[in-house]
Amino acid sequence: xxxxxxxxxxxxxxxxxxxxxxxxxxxxxxxxxxxxxxxxxxxxxxxxxxxxxxxxxxxxxxxxxxxxxxxxxxxxxxxxxxxxxxxxxxxxxxxxxxxxxxxxxxxxxxxxxxxxxxxxxxxxxxxxxxxxxxxxxxxxxx
Amino acid sequence: xxxxxxxxxxxxxxxxxxxxxxxxxxxxxxxxxxxxxxxxxxxxxxxxxxxxxxxxxxxxxxxxxxxxxxxxxxxxxxxxxxxxxxxxxxxxxxxxxxxxxxxxxxxxxxxxxxxxxxxxxxxxxxxxxxxxxxxxxxxxxxxxxxx
Numbered sequence: 001x002x003x004x005x006x007x008x009x010x011x012x013x014x015x016x017x018x019x020x021x022x023x024x025x026x027x028x029x030x031x032x033x034x035x036x037x038x039x040x041x042x043x044x045x046x047x048x049x050x051x052x053x054x055x056x057x058x059x060x061x062x063x064x065x066x067x068x069x070x071x072x073x074x075x076x077x078x079x080x081x082x083x084x085x086x087x088x089x090x091x092x093x094x095x096x097x098x099x100x101x102x103x104x105x106x107x108x109x110x111x112x113x114x115x116x117x118x119x120x121x122x123x124x125x126x127x128x129x130x131x132x133x134x135x136x137x138x139x140x141x142x
Numbered sequence: 143x144x145x146x147x148x149x150x151x152x153x154x155x156x157x158x159x160x161x162x163x164x165x166x167x168x169x170x171x172x173x174x175x176x177x178x179x180x181x182x183x184x185x186x187x188x189x190x191x192x193x194x195x196x197x198x199x200x201x202x203x204x205x206x207x208x209x210x211x212x213x214x215x216x217x218x219x220x221x222x223x224x225x226x227x228x229x230x231x232x233x234x235x236x237x238x239x240x241x242x243x244x245x246x247x248x249x250x251x252x253x254x255x256x257x258x259x260x261x262x263x264x265x266x267x268x269x270x271x272x273x274x275x276x277x278x279x280x281x282x283x284x285x286x287x288x289x
Binding site: 028032035037107119127 | 172173176177194197198251254255256258259260261262263265267268270271274
């Protein structure tokens with residue numbers, strides 16, 4: 001699914017609106033992922049995953065920063081995310097299917113907090129953008 | 143087989159009671175067709191699906207969405223026997239409609255997103271987790287008779 005001009009505009013506009021709160025939402029998305037899809041916790045044995053955990057919040061902020069980086073580099077995600085791909089694919093060896101679960105929970109979180117903005121078109125654009133991010137993190141993307 | 147605790151059943155049923163099935167059904171199917179455009183392949187005779195607004199306003203999409211979500215209500219009433227409840231529909235989707243079961247998972251997730259947008263504060267991580275179990279159970283039940 002190609003990320004067209006309208007998709008990029010929509011994603012950038014949303015990111016402006018989210019402002020400095022991206023970390024709040026990615027943290028909530030992580031919490032939801034751990035709750036709804038317990039198998040994802042197997043990748044975080046080193047973290048305290050109890051509700052409200054500062055470590056989860058810190059990880060949420062890392063995810064937020066990475067997504068913001070992605071939004072700023074929509075023209076060249078594989079290159080912008082190459083260090084993260086190296087980390088997730090080769091060091092952490094995360095099954096790429098797990099990223100889909102986090103993406104879904106991020107969409108749930110955003111729909112919950114911005115119902116008025118979360119039109120079908122925005123959902124489609126976000127889904128495409130996040131799919132591209134997942135592809136850029138996959139092991140066979142060089 | 144999916145097992146639901148008493149709390150999960152109560153939470154799911156409680157939320158379901160507040161869902162406007164007609165509206166939510168149309169919205170769920172509409173969003174599926176917008177966000178995952180290849181799903182339109184099953185709806186060639188639905189008329190104008192050329193844009194998000196065309197899809198969301200399409201009366202056949204709304205009507206069919208209502209049908210699908212009404213059927214989902216059977217899942218809520220029969221959480222302990224999803225496979226039995228959806229056996230006939232599973233055969234229909236395989237033998238007559240030829241729908242790839244992956245689509246059931248996609249629709250289930252779209253439904254969860256809609257519930258989140260409608261119920262906001264109420265849609266806690268615990269409630270989402272219970273609903274994810276249910277939509278996964280329904281998707282599996284609908285795929286169960288495939289051959």
